[in-house]
Amino acid sequence: MMGMTEIVKTVAEWIKGFIIFYGLYIILQGHLSPGGGFAGGVIIACAFIMIELAFGGKRAETELDEHKSHNLDEIGALFFLFLGILGYFLPQIPFFANVIQLYWPGSPFHILSAGSIPLMNLAIGIKVGTGLYSVFTGLSHYDPLYQEEN
Amino acid sequence: MIYALCILLFLLGLYGVMVKRNLIKIIISLAMMTNAVNLFFVLLAYRKNGQVPIITNFNTASTVADLAVDPIPQALVLTSVVIGLGTTALMVALAIRLYHSYGTFDITKIRKLKG
Amino acid sequence: MIEIAVLFLLLFMIVGMLFVLEIENLLSAVVMMGAIGFGLSVIFLLLGAPDLAIVQIAVEVISLVILIRATIHRDIKEKADESLSQVSAIPILVCLLLFFLLIYPAMSFLPVFGSPVFMNYYSSSIYYLQEGFKITGAPNIISAIILDFRGYDTLGEAIVLFTSILGALSILRYRNKKKEPSES
Numbered sequence: 001m002m003g004m005t006e007i008v009k010t011v012a013e014w015i016k017g018f019i020i021f022y023g024l025y026i027i028l029q030g031h032l033s034p035g036g037g038f039a040g041g042v043i044i045a046c047a048f049i050m051i052e053l054a055f056g057g058k059r060a061e062t063e064l065d066e067h068k069s070h071n072l073d074e075i076g077a078l079f080f081l082f083l084g085i086l087g088y089f090l091p092q093i094p095f096f097a098n099v100i101q102l103y104w105p106g107s108p109f110h111i112l113s114a115g116s117i118p119l120m121n122l123a124i125g126i127k128v129g130t131g132l133y134s135v136f137t138g139l140s141h142y143d144p145l146y147q148e149e150n
Numbered sequence: 151m152i153y154a155l156c157i158l159l160f161l162l163g164l165y166g167v168m169v170k171r172n173l174i175k176i177i178i179s180l181a182m183m184t185n186a187v188n189l190f191f192v193l194l195a196y197r198k199n200g201q202v203p204i205i206t207n208f209n210t211a212s213t214v215a216d217l218a219v220d221p222i223p224q225a226l227v228l229t230s231v232v233i234g235l236g237t238t239a240l241m242v243a244l245a246i247r248l249y250h251s252y253g254t255f256d257i258t259k260i261r262k263l264k265g
Numbered sequence: 266m267i268e269i270a271v272l273f274l275l276l277f278m279i280v281g282m283l284f285v286l287e288i289e290n291l292l293s294a295v296v297m298m299g300a301i302g303f304g305l306s307v308i309f310l311l312l313g314a315p316d317l318a319i320v321q322i323a324v325e326v327i328s329l330v331i332l333i334r335a336t337i338h339r340d341i342k343e344k345a346d347e348s349l350s351q352v353s354a355i356p357i358l359v360c361l362l363l364f365f366l367l368i369y370p371a372m373s374f375l376p377v378f379g380s381p382v383f384m385n386y387y388s389s390s391i392y393y394l395q396e397g398f399k400i401t402g403a404p405n406i407i408s409a410i411i412l413d414f415r416g417y418d419t420l421g422e423a424i425v426l427f428t429s430i431l432g433a434l435s436i437l438r439y440r441n442k443k444k445e446p447s448e449s
Contacts, residue, residue, distance in 0.1 A: 031403035031404065033204070033405065036316055036408050037412075038232055039316060039319040039320045042320060042323040042324055043319075045323075045327065046327065049327065049330060053330070077427055080423060084416060084420065095417065096416035096417055097413075101401060108402050108404065109404060113402050114402040114403035114409075115401065115413075117401065117403050117408060120416070124419070124423070127426075128232060131426060131427065132236075132430075134434065135236075135239045135430045135433050136327070136330070136331060138243075138433065138434045138437050139239065139334070139433070151272075152268070152271065152272060152275065155272075155276070156275070157372075158365065159275075159278060163282070165357065166286050169354050172291070174291050174295070174332070175286070175294065178285060178294060178332075179286075181298065181328065182282060182301065185301070185302065185305055189308065192309060193378065195381050196379060196381065197379065200313055202314075203406040203407060204406065205398050205404040205406070211398050214395075214406075218406075219313040219314075219381065220381040220390050221390060221394065221406045222383065222389060222390050222410065224314045224316065225407055225410040225415065227314075229411070229418065229419065229422040231317065231320050231321055231324055233422060233425055236430060236433075239328075239331060240433045240436075242332060242336065243433040243437055244436060246335055246437065247436055247437070249336075
């Protein structure tokens, strides 16, 4: 679980912000250009994995440990489900319909258009990114010595 | 011809699952089988000199149905790729626990059920 | 032109797969798996699916890191890998060859590579391409399909991903909660 050399640590610290920014760009422009929730979420997971590989396990635990990322995973899934049942009390709206597009339609080719599609992209991005990071942290922090003492 | 090569890739992965003895080789072969199936779906959806199914301005919105590739198999494969990663992570977790209990990755030595 | 490039990359993937099966060193096999996934991402880009190319290459990098970090990093002592000694590989090879020879005529019922099979008649694909922009207001038809027309399938995918991650984390229940001062 040890880190890497000085050069790798410095470069990783500077680049982490850019990678998260790039992942957010791909998520939020998912309805205008190729990308979407899945691609952006996986890129955000890659940023956090890079920090864990460069600095070792201790530093990555102070930023985002396994329980916090698991909680964010659950929040993302619940947010996605909440966007699906938004139209429950309106008449004749099926499950998972785009109700925001019916009442507040924006102008096309702008970022605030297409109803609840950008919000759903954000929920999927948070879910996929933090979920994949939590499974990676759980796999690399598994230590059999702790079990043998029990 | 191209479909036959895709099926050949799937069969090579199946050969690796059945014959190889090391757990890591079995995990890699299963991941390759998933890749072959996803590729087969996307190969079914290709149109000759087709365009990406994204509308760029208002003029092309009416003619995109004649020029674009099929969008539905791409939408199906998009979720399948991420689920494949979750499956691989689960298999690696199982492999780590087996290594801790038995001390080897060889499946012919993992025979007795041990707590 | 694009068909020739796709054929060439597919041959590279098959040769790489043979390489993965027969090599003895595990680290080389895992690295070759990463190269095969990279070739698949380029094939997706050539076939007109840019969303898939981004997702495939990032997923391949993460799975490569998981395989190397969690298994080979732990100083396993054995490297050799012989085939099963009780059951020889010859009957399995004969069965797989027979399967391949029997399925080859069935491939002739599929359409020629280049004409999509779901767009000959008025199917869902043509409906989504024609009406998708007017109904949802999103220019990216793939996003409109997976989040508006078929959002229920995306909910199912979220459930499956959550379940598999939960299963993987519950198998590794005894993780290192307290670090002893002797180990770094």
